[in-house]
Amino acid sequence: MEIAVKAENVTYSYYGRINALSGINMEIGRGERLAIIGSNGSGKSTLLQVMDGLIRPDAGKLFYMGREVSQETLKEREFQRFFRGGMGYVFQDSDVQLFCPTVTDEMVFGPMQLGLTDEESLSRAHRVMADLGIEGLGDRPSYMLSGGEKKRVAIGSVLVMEPEVLLLDEPTNGLDPKSQMFLIELMFRLNEAGKTIVVATHDLALVDELNGTVAVLSEEHKIEKIGPADAVLSDQELLLKVNLVHEHVHAHGDTTHRHVHSHYQFHRH
Amino acid sequence: MHIPDGYLSPQTFVPMYAVSAGFWTVGLRKLKAQLTVKQVPYLSMAAAFSFLIMMFNIPIPGGTSGHAVGGGIIAILLGPWTAVIAVSVVLMIQALVFGDGGITAYGANCFNMAIVAPFVTWFIFRAVAGKRKRGFRLLAGAFLSGWLGLSAAAACAGVEFGIQPIIAHGPGGAPLYSPYPLSIALPAMFFGHLLVFGPFEGVVTMLLVKYFYATDAEFAAGAQTAGKRRWKLWLALAAVAALTPLGIIIPAKLQGGDAWGEWGAEALKKMLGYVPAGFRGLHNLWNPPIPNYGAGAASSDTGGYLASGFTGAVLAVGLIYLLSKFLKKGHKASRMSYLDKGLSHIAKLTKNSYVQWELSSRKGFLQELDARVKVIFTLLMLVAVNVRKDLPTELIIAAFIFVLALASKAGLKLIYARVAFIGFFFGFLVALPSALNIITPGRPILTLITLQKAHSFLTYSIPKEIGITSGGLFGVAMLTMRVANSVSLAMLVLFTTPFTEIMRAMKTFRVPDSVLAVVNLTYKYIFIFAKTVEDMHLAKISRTAGTVDGSEARRWAAGRMGIIFKKTQTRCDEIFKAMLSRGFTGEIRLRGRGAMKKSDWAALFAACAAGIILIVV
Numbered sequence: 001m002e003i004a005v006k007a008e009n010v011t012y013s014y015y016g017r018i019n020a021l022s023g024i025n026m027e028i029g030r031g032e033r034l035a036i037i038g039s040n041g042s043g044k045s046t047l048l049q050v051m052d053g054l055i056r057p058d059a060g061k062l063f064y065m066g067r068e069v070s071q072e073t074l075k076e077r078e079f080q081r082f083f084r085g086g087m088g089y090v091f092q093d094s095d096v097q098l099f100c101p102t103v104t105d106e107m108v109f110g111p112m113q114l115g116l117t118d119e120e121s122l123s124r125a126h127r128v129m130a131d132l133g134i135e136g137l138g139d140r141p142s143y144m145l146s147g148g149e150k151k152r153v154a155i156g157s158v159l160v161m162e163p164e165v166l167l168l169d170e171p172t173n174g175l176d177p178k179s180q181m182f183l184i185e186l187m188f189r190l191n192e193a194g195k196t197i198v199v200a201t202h203d204l205a206l207v208d209e210l211n212g213t214v215a216v217l218s219e220e221h222k223i224e225k226i227g228p229a230d231a232v233l234s235d236q237e238l239l240l241k242v243n244l245v246h247e248h249v250h251a252h253g254d255t256t257h258r259h260v261h262s263h264y265q266f267h268r269h
Numbered sequence: 270m271h272i273p274d275g276y277l278s279p280q281t282f283v284p285m286y287a288v289s290a291g292f293w294t295v296g297l298r299k300l301k302a303q304l305t306v307k308q309v310p311y312l313s314m315a316a317a318f319s320f321l322i323m324m325f326n327i328p329i330p331g332g333t334s335g336h337a338v339g340g341g342i343i344a345i346l347l348g349p350w351t352a353v354i355a356v357s358v359v360l361m362i363q364a365l366v367f368g369d370g371g372i373t374a375y376g377a378n379c380f381n382m383a384i385v386a387p388f389v390t391w392f393i394f395r396a397v398a399g400k401r402k403r404g405f406r407l408l409a410g411a412f413l414s415g416w417l418g419l420s421a422a423a424a425c426a427g428v429e430f431g432i433q434p435i436i437a438h439g440p441g442g443a444p445l446y447s448p449y450p451l452s453i454a455l456p457a458m459f460f461g462h463l464l465v466f467g468p469f470e471g472v473v474t475m476l477l478v479k480y481f482y483a484t485d486a487e488f489a490a491g492a493q494t495a496g497k498r499r500w501k502l503w504l505a506l507a508a509v510a511a512l513t514p515l516g517i518i519i520p521a522k523l524q525g526g527d528a529w530g531e532w533g534a535e536a537l538k539k540m541l542g543y544v545p546a547g548f549r550g551l552h553n554l555w556n557p558p559i560p561n562y563g564a565g566a567a568s569s570d571t572g573g574y575l576a577s578g579f580t581g582a583v584l585a586v587g588l589i590y591l592l593s594k595f596l597k598k599g600h601k602a603s604r605m606s607y608l609d610k611g612l613s614h615i616a617k618l619t620k621n622s623y624v625q626w627e628l629s630s631r632k633g634f635l636q637e638l639d640a641r642v643k644v645i646f647t648l649l650m651l652v653a654v655n656v657r658k659d660l661p662t663e664l665i666i667a668a669f670i671f672v673l674a675l676a677s678k679a680g681l682k683l684i685y686a687r688v689a690f691i692g693f694f695f696g697f698l699v700a701l702p703s704a705l706n707i708i709t710p711g712r713p714i715l716t717l718i719t720l721q722k723a724h725s726f727l728t729y730s731i732p733k734e735i736g737i738t739s740g741g742l743f744g745v746a747m748l749t750m751r752v753a754n755s756v757s758l759a760m761l762v763l764f765t766t767p768f769t770e771i772m773r774a775m776k777t778f779r780v781p782d783s784v785l786a787v788v789n790l791t792y793k794y795i796f797i798f799a800k801t802v803e804d805m806h807l808a809k810i811s812r813t814a815g816t817v818d819g820s821e822a823r824r825w826a827a828g829r830m831g832i833i834f835k836k837t838q839t840r841c842d843e844i845f846k847a848m849l850s851r852g853f854t855g856e857i858r859l860r861g862r863g864a865m866k867k868s869d870w871a872a873l874f875a876a877c878a879a880g881i882i883l884i885v886v
Contacts, residue, residue, distance in 0.1 A: 030748060054846045084852035095797055096843040099310070100791040101769035101859070108860050113852035142768055143796045144626060157851065187583075 001029035003066065004165050004196045005051055010060035012046055022221045024060070028198060030164070033191050033212025034135050039243040042217040044200035046094065048167045051198070052089040058147070058232045059261045065164075086113050088163030091171045094150035098142035103134065103153050106142065107116070110161040121160075126218040132186075148179035157200060167198040172206050202244060218242050270426050270462075271363065272378055273695045274371030274746060274755030276436045279656055281429060292384050297784070309783055309857060310844040315355035315792035316450050316839035320362065320795050321833055322473075340382055341418040342477045344758070345411065352387035358791050360786075366625070366768060366792075368687060368756055377429050381422040390418030390474070391457050400539045402482055408475050409849030415474025420459060420467040424766065427569025428452075435660075442738030443711075444748055445658055448703030471829040479830040516545035524631045576696040591648030624683070633677035635765035639869040640774035642876060654754040656884055657699030662745070663750035666883065669755045679764040687760055692753030700748040704741035707731055768792060773859065782859040794840070798833055 005028040012021040020043045028034050038044050049055045050062060053069045062069045064083055073079045091097040100106040105249065107125030113120070129135045132152045137145065145153060151171070166188075170243040172180045187210065198211060207214055207229055214232040224242055225232060232238065239245040250265050277285070299402040300312065322339035328848055339359075357379045363369035372377045391414070398410030431451030434444050446456065464615040491854060629636065674681055706713050713736025762771070772785050865873070 032884065052850050054849055062622075080854070081852070082849070087850075089847075089850040091843070091847055093843070096840065097847045099786075099790050099793070099844050099848060101772060102767075105769075105860055111852060111853040112858050112860070121860075139630070139767065139769075141626070141767070141793065143793050225566065 001031070001113070003027050004032070004064070005198075006173055007047075007051070007062040008062040009060065010047075010050055010057065012043075012050060012057045012058045017053070017057075019090055019221055021050065021057070026215060026223060028165070028196060030196055031191070031194050032206055033187070033197045033210050034199070035147060035207045035210050035212060035214045036198065036217060037201060037202060037204070037207055037214060037215030037232075037244060039219060043221045044202075044217060046167050047217070048089065048169050048198070050201050052167055053083060054089075075136075081114055083108075085091075085161050085199075086164045088158035088161055088166045090155050090158055090171060091159075091167045094147070094154040094172060095142075097152060097157065098156040099233040101141060102138065103140050103142065104138040105107065106153055106157045106232070107160050114161065122163075124160045125156075130159045132156045132159075139233065147174055148176060151175060151179065152182070155183075159190075161193070163199065166190060168199045170201055170203075171199060172201070172203055180206075189248075204233065206238075214241055241245070270378075270382060270423060270458075271360075271370030272374040272381075272426060272690065273752055274373050274651065274759075275696065275751030276371070276433070276657065277374050277377055277429060277655075278374075278433055278446045279652070280436050281446075282373045282377055282655075285374075285429070286379050289376045289379040289644070290793065291383065293379075296350045297781070299350045300354060303385065304684040310841040310848070311385065312351065312354050312358065312787045313794060313844075314841040315343055315347055315351055316358040316362075316787065316791040317798055318837045319352075319793035320359045320791070320835060321798050323359070340387040340422075342474050343416045344387035344391040344418075345394050345474070345478060345723075346481065349387045349391040352391075353383050356383035358788050361600055361788060362792055362795070365759070365771065366760055368691060371654050371755055372647075372759055373755070375428075381425045385425050386418045386422035389421040393417055401424035405436060407482060408479060411478035412471040414471075416463075416467040416471030419470040420463040422677035423462035423467070424455065424459040427455035430458065437702050440729065440793040443709060443738075443747075444700075444703060444739045444744035446732040446751075448700050448708060448741075448744050448748065450708070477831065480828060485517070530556055544886070569750050613873045624680070625763060626767060628680045628683075629770075631678065633679060633765065635673060635677040635679065637815075637868070638765075638872050639865045640766050641768040641865065642773045642873045643762050643811050644771065644777075645873065646876035646880070647758050649876060649884070650758050651755060651814050652757065653880055653883035654751055658747075660746055660750065662883060663747070663754060665759070666754050666819065667750065668760060668878075670754065674761055677765050679761060684757060684760040684764060688753050692749055692757045696749035696752035697745065700745040704737045704745045706734075706736055706741065708739045709738050709744055711740045714735055714739050714742075719858070746855065773861065776859060776861055782857045785859055790844075794837070798836070801833065801836065 007024050010024040012149055013019045023151075025045060027033070036044050036047060046055070050152065053064075053074055056071055057058065064087060069075065069078065069083060074083065085122050098106055099222075099252060100109050103124075104125060108118070108121035109131060111121035111124055116124070117265050126135070130153065134149065134152050134156060137149060137153065137205075141155065142150065155168075155171075166187075171183055171187075176181065184206070187197050187199070197212070199206070201207065209228045211224065214229050215226045216224040216238065219242060225238060240247075314629075319339035320343075321700075324343065340352050340356040343355055346353075349648055360370060360378050362384060364372055364375050364378070394410045394414035395431045396410075397413055398407045401407045415772065428446040428451065430449060431454035433446040434450050435449060449457070650666065650670075654663065657663060674684055703709050705717075713734055716734050716736035718735040720733050720735065723733045766774075769789065775785055776782065777879065
């Protein structure tokens with residue numbers, strides 16, 4: 001399988017003090033569905049930002065489609081277009097991502113930055129908006145949108161750039177069940193069309209739904225394990241170790257009973 | 270201190286635009302060099318921060334509350350040039366969306382609040398506090414700089430008001446714009462701010478500086494890295510700024526001959542500008558002692574002039590204090606009420622723009638038109654409103670605006686409620702005392718009070734018969750119509766055009782895309798942060814039992830502003846990353862509007878024709 005993204009011994013710390021990633025090695029194949037899981041503060045978002053070339057690792061290298069991503073290569077106009085157009089990042093907080101006057105402006109921002117004409121950008125925007133069911137929102141400013149609409153617009157603003165790899169940071173956070181289902185179906189649809197999907201989350205139900213490869217980040221900011229979803233999710237000991245499940249204490253009659261408890265399994269069908 | 274439309278003559282607001290434009294150009298260039306591509310989110314956050322500071326009401330000892338302008342604190346924290354752009358953006362949003370400050374007066378408002386205030390603040394702070402990071406000098410510097418920065422801005426506004434009667438009068442010396450001469454307007458604005466609002470701004474600045482320097486050592490270290498001093502640039506800008514008012518005054522003086530001699534009335538009158546007519550009696554009660562005192566110093570020098578201004582201001586303060594006590598009795602305000610007031614402000618703001626947005630997307634005559642046409646139309650009409658010197662034309666324009674509003678079903682009630690409010694307070698009430706012959710010279714057509722003899726005090730004089738003159742009445746009517754017409758024009762375009770479309774139309778006027786991006790992003794973040802502030806307040810209420818005293822409330826408010834500022838900083842980094850991720854390379858390109866339809870061209874032609882006829886004929 002062709003490798004889309006490769007991280008080689010990536011280490012990152014905030015302000016040189018707070019450790020966020022230590023020695024991350026991973027390969028993401030083209031067309032793969034990958035979930036990066038870990039507890040709060042394990043470095044998931046940081047890893048996505050490193051992959052998107054937004055922050056520069058203290059040590060280690062990053063490759064996109066076999067080409068190195070660095071401050072130097074990102075200064076080359078040609079590579080910049082190739083990389084920014086190929087790698088899409090959906091931020092956890094949609095408000096951060098929506099910085100243009102209206103939804104339509106939001107949609108055409110990326111294509112216009114990539115050098116497309118106004119007309120091309122607009123026709124792409126209309127296509128994506130119809131696809132995501134937000135064609136009626138074109139003239140709305142982003143603060144006039146609901147949470148679910150904001151998420152769709154944020155994803156749309158990335159999809160118009162027709163990226164190969166889609167990085168999503170906690171995509172289902174704060175969405176109602178219907179919007180969550182829409183999102184999961186969308187991810188499958190994009191994946192079937194050959195796009196690589198990378199999701200950072202601590203929502204084990206989502207990981208289960210995606211049913212792809214899972215990379216587990218430990219609280220020491222290291223890759224604890226990479227494997228297929230069912231293998232990882234059934235490894236209670238591992239999940240307990242990285243603090244994704246917890247010991248549940250409750251009473252049966254007179255005796256207190258303690259067992260490992262993960263919420264996602266209760267919702268399995 | 271927001272000057273509304275209608276107060277300044279074109280001879281004033283046009284040069285003020287030019288001066289401010291000079292500072293905007295230099296400011297943008299400087300920021301571009303310093304901040305590289307990050308400037309859009311950076312400036313937007315600073316502007317959103319300053320906007321919210323203005324929404325916070327803080328109790329002033331004595332029972333009233335006030336709000337800070339915020340330009341000074343931004344100048345101290347982020348540098349004066351950032352403050353120039355950020356506060357200008359805030360003033361633009363306030364003028365366009367909330368009708369706070371006029372559109373023609375925008376240049377002058379920017380000069381006072383976005384240029385003079387930040388620079389004076391910054392210079393004083395640097396001079397007093399230097400590079401200190403704690404201690405008395407730091408706090409003293411912050412207090413003094415906030416205080417004097419605001420007072421300097423007020424003095425500029427006072428001069429701008431005061432030169433209006435000199436520049437332009439109607440028949441028989443009736444005022445056409447701001448009716449009060451320099452001898453009243455300048456001391457009123459300057460001393461009023463020096464004694465009341467200035468110290469308050471000083472306290473706010475001090476609290477904020479204290480907060481930032483105490484909680485964030487890293488930040489304090491970075492805050493004072495000032496660039497190299499470029500004295501030549503400074504001198505040039507200062508010279509331009511200083512020469513403009515002179516350029517306005519000198520020709521008028523040569524023309525008018527005895528214009529300076531026309532200074533009349535006494536400083537007290539200023540208060541009557543802001544207090545309903547019932548208080549007129551009060552002023553007559555203690556009037557007699559003043560001429561006696563004045564007679565001694567009447568050899569008329571600046572000292573005496575200052576003394577009289579000072580007296581007026583002390584009285585103004587006293588009256589404001591009494592009024593606040595009086596009003597407080599009316600509705601037993603709780604200790605937290607100033608915060609609630611600020612928050613209801615914020616809630617209203619959010620609601621207001623939802624309503625505007627909803628109305629502007631309705632179907633109607635003006636809604637169908639291209640935003641560019643509407644912007645050109647509004648500007649032409651604003652010029653007409655402010656250039657014409659006769660009442661019939663103002664009435665025709667008012668009728669025309671009404672017909673357009675009617676044809677567009679553009680929330681008539683909302684528009685005219687606002688017009689009536691602003692027209693009454695900023696037009697009629699403020700101008701009312703100028704109808705008296707104390708201020709507007711002339712023979713009274715209705716005598717109110719007859720004194721035993723005429724008094725004169727320094728440059729002020731009180732005639733024997735005090736009454737309303739026809740010229741004065743004309744002036745009041747003119748100002749009221751001007752203010753009302755200007756506000757209704759601004760409201761009309763706002764209620765029929767989404768804010769984003771107005772901004773897009775500005776592209777046609779060569780406003781750089783990056784500036785428009787800043788304005789849009791600021792507008793958006795005002796809402797997001799307003800929501801944050803509301804939540805923080807609710808969170809506080811949920812944890813507060815009993816009453817909170819004034820000093821604790823002040824500390825809390827300063828702390829909240831500090832948190833907002835930190836949030837704006839983090840947000841700024843995140844947004845910048847989001848922009849980078851979508852291929853941002855340093856140049857924002859805003860999508861323009863498509864071609865105009867035939868009906869748009871027809872409307873544009875009609876608008877231009879109507880505008881030119883109204884201005885020229």
